Amino acid sequence: MGGKGLSDPAFILIEPQMGENIGAAARGMWNFGLRHMRLTSPRDGWPNTKAVAMASGAGSLLDEALVAGTTAEAVGDLNYLYATTARPREMTKTVFTPEGAARDMAKRIAAGEKVGVLFGPERAGLANEDVVRANAIITVPVNPQFSSLNLAQCVLLMAYEWRRQADETPAEVYHTGKSDLAAAADVDRLIEHLISELDDAGFFFPETKRDSMVTNLANLYRCTPMTDQDVRTMRGVIRALAEKRLLKS
Amino acid sequence: MGGKGLSDPAFILIEPQMGENIGAAARGMWNFGLRHMRLTSPRDGWPNTKAVAMASGAGSLLDEALVAGTTAEAVGDLNYLYATTARPREMTKTVFTPEGAARDMAKRIAAGEKVGVLFGPERAGLANEDVVRANAIITVPVNPQFSSLNLAQCVLLMAYEWRRQADETPAEVYHTGKSDLAAAADVDRLIEHLISELDDAGFFFPETKRDSMVTNLANLYRCTPMTDQDVRTMRGVIRALAEKRLLKS
Numbered sequence: 001m002g003g004k005g006l007s008d009p010a011f012i013l014i015e016p017q018m019g020e021n022i023g024a025a026a027r028g029m030w031n032f033g034l035r036h037m038r039l040t041s042p043r044d045g046w047p048n049t050k051a052v053a054m055a056s057g058a059g060s061l062l063d064e065a066l067v068a069g070t071t072a073e074a075v076g077d078l079n080y081l082y083a084t085t086a087r088p089r090e091m092t093k094t095v096f097t098p099e100g101a102a103r104d105m106a107k108r109i110a111a112g113e114k115v116g117v118l119f120g121p122e123r124a125g126l127a128n129e130d131v132v133r134a135n136a137i138i139t140v141p142v143n144p145q146f147s148s149l150n151l152a153q154c155v156l157l158m159a160y161e162w163r164r165q166a167d168e169t170p171a172e173v174y175h176t177g178k179s180d181l182a183a184a185a186d187v188d189r190l191i192e193h194l195i196s197e198l199d200d201a202g203f204f205f206p207e208t209k210r211d212s213m214v215t216n217l218a219n220l221y222r223c224t225p226m227t228d229q230d231v232r233t234m235r236g237v238i239r240a241l242a243e244k245r246l247l248k249s
Numbered sequence: 250m251g252g253k254g255l256s257d258p259a260f261i262l263i264e265p266q267m268g269e270n271i272g273a274a275a276r277g278m279w280n281f282g283l284r285h286m287r288l289t290s291p292r293d294g295w296p297n298t299k300a301v302a303m304a305s306g307a308g309s310l311l312d313e314a315l316v317a318g319t320t321a322e323a324v325g326d327l328n329y330l331y332a333t334t335a336r337p338r339e340m341t342k343t344v345f346t347p348e349g350a351a352r353d354m355a356k357r358i359a360a361g362e363k364v365g366v367l368f369g370p371e372r373a374g375l376a377n378e379d380v381v382r383a384n385a386i387i388t389v390p391v392n393p394q395f396s397s398l399n400l401a402q403c404v405l406l407m408a409y410e411w412r413r414q415a416d417e418t419p420a421e422v423y424h425t426g427k428s429d430l431a432a433a434a435d436v437d438r439l440i441e442h443l444i445s446e447l448d449d450a451g452f453f454f455p456e457t458k459r460d461s462m463v464t465n466l467a468n469l470y471r472c473t474p475m476t477d478q479d480v481r482t483m484r485g486v487i488r489a490l491a492e493k494r495l496l497k498s
Contacts, residue, residue, distance in 0.1 A: 092474050100421040140409075148306060
């Protein structure tokens with residue numbers, strides 16, 4: 001592989017220790033559509049059977065991963081580099097949240113830059129010299145009482161935030177069923193049907209409370225997202241209950 | 250435990266299978282400050298030593314977890330329930346992204362509601378009847394070619410999004426070092442010092458290009474975030490280089 005045509009960030013695992021974590025990182029990346037993994041000096045050699053087993057459907061990322069001896073070799077073609085680190089380092093550098101970093105990456109990539117994110121080894125995180133090499137820092141805002149994000153989790157969150165930048169899924173959609181939401185007039189007729197049957201049944205008592213009770217019932221139905229089928233079903237329910245009452249009386 | 254005083258969402262693992270995943274879910278929750286875990290019918294019984302081993306620092310969530318036999322028992326005290334599901338279900342329901350859901354939860358919790366999120370068993374996800382029981386659906390927008398988020402990853406992403414709602418970490422901060430950024434006047438003097446030495450050295454040639462070269466150099470220094478110490482260091486660098494030139498000449 002190579003940086004040519006790189007239009008997503010490269011995720012660079014620096015001296016990763018456990019194959020399982022490399023595989024889990026590949027899964028986390030591919031879950032959110034990222035393909036460009038790089039590694040420096042994986043502790044247990046390369047290829048790594050445990051990484052392959054864990055990666056399962058994301059195995060092609062491992063096949064295509066660029067494996068380098070040093071950080072300098074792994075990032076030589078990149079224009080802008082982010083270092084993930086949990087601990088504050090005494091350096092003058094921009095510190096991003098994952099969201100802020102993803103936004104910055106999207107901006108740079110749109111401008112034709114090639115960007116990468118460094119992830120440190122499981123035990124100790126990135127060495128200071130790798131953080132210095134980066135242009136900016138990413139720190140996940142975790143619970144200060146418990147900040148033990150592991151490598152694969154950190155990769156997953158960054159991949160998720162990257163995809164959020166490009167993703168156009170609306171934050172909230174009101175309908176997934178097959179049929180369309182009922183028209184207001186059909187819901188009105190349902191409500192009228194219900195009120196009429198309740199009037200017959202003497203439900204509204206005392207009469208002075210009728211208006212507010214009708215308002216509340218109407219509101220309840222208008223706040224419930226109903227399809228045409230739901231409206232038909234509810235009218236059947238009202239009819240069945242009313243008939244049962246008539247049979248009993 | 251109980252719902253009393255619940256001011257964060259409860260995360261409810263429905264019939265989780267592997268203890269490791271329950272422990273990893275606890276870690277993911279506590280990484281982002283969430284404490285209220287509930288479980289229904291964990292396959293391998295309860296307490297579960299593998300869950301405890303994996304949870305490590307988040308073990309207290311397991312100690313305090315509410316364990317119930319059925320979904321109905323586990324969620325009985327909650328006012329609003331979200332079901333996480335990867336597959337679209339043919340139901341009329343609001344579908345949230347994790348971000349949209351977290352925003353909705355924050356709104357409801359601020360209004361005094363108690364909310365919970367259902368997570369299905371590893372293999373098959375939530376049963377339809379549990380999705381029906383929920384008031385809304387959460388779907389993580391994953392890569393359609395590879396959507397195999399596991400239980401702990403799904404919990405981690407929801408916990409992360411929950412914390413993002415409350416978190417006030419700025420998306421981008423420009424400084425983390427000990428000393429303050431240098432004042433503009435000090436940077437100006439550094440630039441003047443550099444230009445003056447370069448003039449002495451005959452650097453600006455041809456003279457017609459001097460203005461644009463000066464502009465570029467000045468811009469370079471003004472775009473570099475420098476502390477007072479950095480400015481002093483750079484002036485020392487200029488001085489040293491200039492002296493070396495004088496010594497050689």
